[in-house]
Amino acid sequence: MNLRLTLTIVVSKIIIKACRIARRGGTTLPGRIARFLCPDILNQIAKNFKTIMVTGTNGKTTTTRIIGKILDENGIGYITNKSGANLVGGIITTFIDAVDIHGKCKVSTALIEIDEAAFKVMSNYLSPDILVVTNFFRDQLDRYGELYTTLKGVKEGIVRSDKTHLILNADDSLCASLGRSTDRKTIYFGFALDAYKGVEESINSDAMFCLYCKQKYEYSNHVYGHLGGFRCTSCGYSRPETDVTCTAVEELTSSSSVITYSAGQESYRAKINLPGLYNIYNALAAIACGTLLGFPPDNTVKALGSFECGFGRMEAIDTQGKTIKLILVKNPTGFNQVLNYLLTEDKTMQLAFIINDRYADGTDISWLWDVDFEKLQGIQDKLENIYTSGLRGEDMAVRLKYAGIYSDRISIVKEYKKLVEQGLSRTPIGHSFYILPTYTAMLDIRKLLKDMFSLKDFWK
Amino acid sequence: MYELNICHLYPDLLNLYGDRGNIIAIKKRCEWRGISANVFNLTLGDTFEPETYDIVFLGGGQDYEQEIIQDDVLNQKGPEIKNAIKNDKVFLCICGGYQLLGNYYKTWDGKEIEFLGALNLWTIGGKKRMIGNIVFECDFLKSPDSDGLVVGFENHSGRTYLGPEVTPLGKVVKGYGNNGEDKHEGAIYKNVYCSYSHGSLLPKNPALTDHLITLALKQKYKDFVSLQKLDDSLEERARTSMISKTVTSG
Numbered sequence: 207m208n209l210r211l212t213l214t215i216v217v218s219k220i221i222i223k224a225c226r227i228a229r230r231g232g233t234t235l236p237g238r239i240a241r242f243l244c245p246d247i248l249n250q251i252a253k254n255f256k257t258i259m260v261t262g263t264n265g266k267t268t269t270t271r272i273i274g275k276i277l278d279e280n281g282i283g284y285i286t287n288k289s290g291a292n293l294v295g296g297i298i299t300t301f302i303d304a305v306d307i308h309g310k311c312k313v314s315t316a317l318i319e320i321d322e323a324a325f326k327v328m329s330n331y332l333s334p335d336i337l338v339v340t341n342f343f344r345d346q347l348d349r350y351g352e353l354y355t356t357l358k359g360v361k362e363g364i365v366r367s368d369k370t371h372l373i374l375n376a377d378d379s380l381c382a383s384l385g386r387s388t389d390r391k392t393i394y395f396g397f398a399l400d401a402y403k404g405v406e407e408s409i410n411s412d413a414m415f416c417l418y419c420k421q422k423y424e425y426s427n428h429v430y431g432h433l434g435g436f437r438c439t440s441c442g443y444s445r446p447e448t449d450v451t452c453t454a455v456e457e458l459t460s461s462s463s464v465i466t467y468s469a470g471q472e473s474y475r476a477k478i479n480l481p482g483l484y485n486i487y488n489a490l491a492a493i494a495c496g497t498l499l500g501f502p503p504d505n506t507v508k509a510l511g512s513f514e515c516g517f518g519r520m521e522a523i524d525t526q527g528k529t530i531k532l533i534l535v536k537n538p539t540g541f542n543q544v545l546n547y548l549l550t551e552d553k554t555m556q557l558a559f560i561i562n563d564r565y566a567d568g569t570d571i572s573w574l575w576d577v578d579f580e581k582l583q584g585i586q587d588k589l590e591n592i593y594t595s596g597l598r599g600e601d602m603a604v605r606l607k608y609a610g611i612y613s614d615r616i617s618i619v620k621e622y623k624k625l626v627e628q629g630l631s632r633t634p635i636g637h638s639f640y641i642l643p644t645y646t647a648m649l650d651i652r653k654l655l656k657d658m659f660s661l662k663d664f665w666k
Numbered sequence: 667m668y669e670l671n672i673c674h675l676y677p678d679l680l681n682l683y684g685d686r687g688n689i690i691a692i693k694k695r696c697e698w699r700g701i702s703a704n705v706f707n708l709t710l711g712d713t714f715e716p717e718t719y720d721i722v723f724l725g726g727g728q729d730y731e732q733e734i735i736q737d738d739v740l741n742q743k744g745p746e747i748k749n750a751i752k753n754d755k756v757f758l759c760i761c762g763g764y765q766l767l768g769n770y771y772k773t774w775d776g777k778e779i780e781f782l783g784a785l786n787l788w789t790i791g792g793k794k795r796m797i798g799n800i801v802f803e804c805d806f807l808k809s810p811d812s813d814g815l816v817v818g819f820e821n822h823s824g825r826t827y828l829g830p831e832v833t834p835l836g837k838v839v840k841g842y843g844n845n846g847e848d849k850h851e852g853a854i855y856k857n858v859y860c861s862y863s864h865g866s867l868l869p870k871n872p873a874l875t876d877h878l879i880t881l882a883l884k885q886k887y888k889d890f891v892s893l894q895k896l897d898d899s900l901e902e903r904a905r906t907s908m909i910s911k912t913v914t915s916g
């Protein structure tokens with residue numbers, strides 16, 4: 207028996223309990239203390255697990271959840287970091303929480319969402335069996351330095367993870383580059399040439415120029431952002447062939463989509479119980495994971511159709527015949543996708559933006575100027591009231607004013623309780639009150655809603 | 667009716683940290699006053715004809731993107747940019763764009779990269795990034811209605827030093843500024859305004875935006891006197907709340 211390991215686990219478990227009693231989330235502190243007590247803790251515990259890791263800028267939480275649903279559908283038990291605790295400390299907490307005092311666990315699969323900037327450090331302790339990378343977009347640059355630094359970090363992490371299988375987005379020139387010049391087994395997912403006709407998003411694309419030779423890419427098709435059929439005419443770097451391919455988007459509504467996709471020789475039709483194009487990519491990543499694990503395709507299709515949103519990314523609360531819809535926003539591309547989703551709403555709505563600038567949100571909020579709020583002009587008649595809140599609610603109000611939104615419909619409401627009450631009371635029966643918070647604002651508003659409408663604990 | 671033509675240089679490459687908000691702010695504040703504002707995007711390979719434009723904007727990019735434009739900006743557009751500056755054209759240059767107007771950039775390991783040399787200033791790369799909210803005081807913005815304080819967000823590792831012909835844009839109240847040493851932030855030379863402040867700089871600092879618009883209109887129209895006032899209550903709330911938060915923090 208390893209005394210130090212046992213001691214560390216026991217101490218950490220007590221801290222986890224204490225945090226929960228104090229209702230302070232308790233998702234990262236115990237892990238940090240555990241690593242202090244026993245630096246090798248993760249290696250010792252995690253070696254008994256088959257580990258699937260999901261990283262990338264956008265969609266990692268949703269992708270992790272869909273993979274979880276696919277595991278459920280196949281009767282595979284697993285542990286996972288559910289509440290978006292995706293830095294090294296939070297991941298250690300997840301493992302400690304799952305094992306007994308000897309470091310053993312009943313299940314042998316770990317499904318872990320990991321922050322793209324934390325993956326490099328993590329790879330020192332734990333090498334995943336499967337690494338899913340969703341995409342790379344600009345995100346909270348003040349924390350991560352630059353996009354290319356983040357990409358390089360993930361690449362270095364992959365070099366260290368010698369047994370890893372990769373699942374990569376072929377339509378993202380940055381993400382797909384991870385599969386180049388590596389001998390790791392790689393599966394690519396993406397959209398077929400004519401599956402969906404997106405428009406080129408002109409000047410704010412995150413990767414217009416070839417990663418290798420700096421020539422401007424040519425595109426055979428655009429899906430959104432810089433995702434699509436890219437090709438460099440100078441050095442020949444181009445979108446790799448896909449193994450899991452969306453061949454047609456048959457339906458795209460404000461709550462779900464229907465697609466056909468191919469995996470291997472076969473073609474399948476699936477309903478994805480999530481709105482938005484970006485979630486089709488998340489589904490493709492999860493399908494690729496199911497394929498790699500050799501699961502029956504029927505189970506995957508079933509999982510996609512019955513998937514329900516988890517913590518934060520998009521969550522609905524029904525009350526008094528009205529719906530509060532919470533959608534996390536955290537970077538320009540993701541935010542634009544959320545706005546596109548709002549454009550599909552056919553009823554009038556109340557809309558709140560809650561913008562914080564704490565460390566986990568990104569302390570620089572200038573990215574709000576890269577979001578195309580101008581497109582909300584098209585639905586001004588449906589936007590009855592717009593509220594801005596959070597530590598940077600004033601900046602958000604200015605952004606909306608300069609996006610051409612009528613100033614007299616914008617109000618800054620700093621107190622969350624008042625915000626929820628006001629927004630809800632002005633929402634007609636059968637309509638929705640949309641709340642779009644950044645990460646730490648999400649934690650706060652979620653806590654409030656939990657008290658007001660008795661939602662379940664988010665770390666369960 | 668007055669009209670301004672705004673040139674956005676390399677919007678597809680130098681567009682970091684919401685810098686396009688500066689263009690939006692100039693355009694909107696013109697339009698709200700019935701001044702028409704046209705934005706022209708110029709990138710690699712396009713010819714820069716300065717007489718067409720009244721305000722030129724140059725933002726910052728990541729190292730990767732700055733490398734892509736290096737040749738184009740130095741050898742293609744460079745001579746015309748220098749001419750325009752000599753002839754009192756209004757420029758706003760942020761971060762990387764600011765550094766680019768200087769003489770050179772010396773990396774922390776001693777490699778020297780030649781820049782435009784339009785302004786007598788230079789930049790030395792550092793290992794430490796200077797990141798955070800910044801407040802600085804601009805004397806030329808002080809008036810009975812304005813305290814002259816400007817707030818933004820800086821994120822740079824280069825330390826910039828000014829030659830004798832170039833004056834600082836402002837005096838640092840909180841933050842690092844040009845180099846974290848001399849309390850200077852940004853630069854002014856003729857009608858060229860430079861700053862390390864992203865954030866975006868102009869939307870939250872309407873007095874500075876209006877200063878640039880006024881300069882440009884005065885250059886173009888002999889009869890122009892001054893801008894009409896706007897309701898800036900939202901902008902003022904954003905500006906003052908960030909100033910007090912920044913000044914009182916750690």
Ligand SMILES: [Zn+2]
Pocket residue numbers: 416417418419420421438439440441442443
């Ligand atoms: Zn190339």
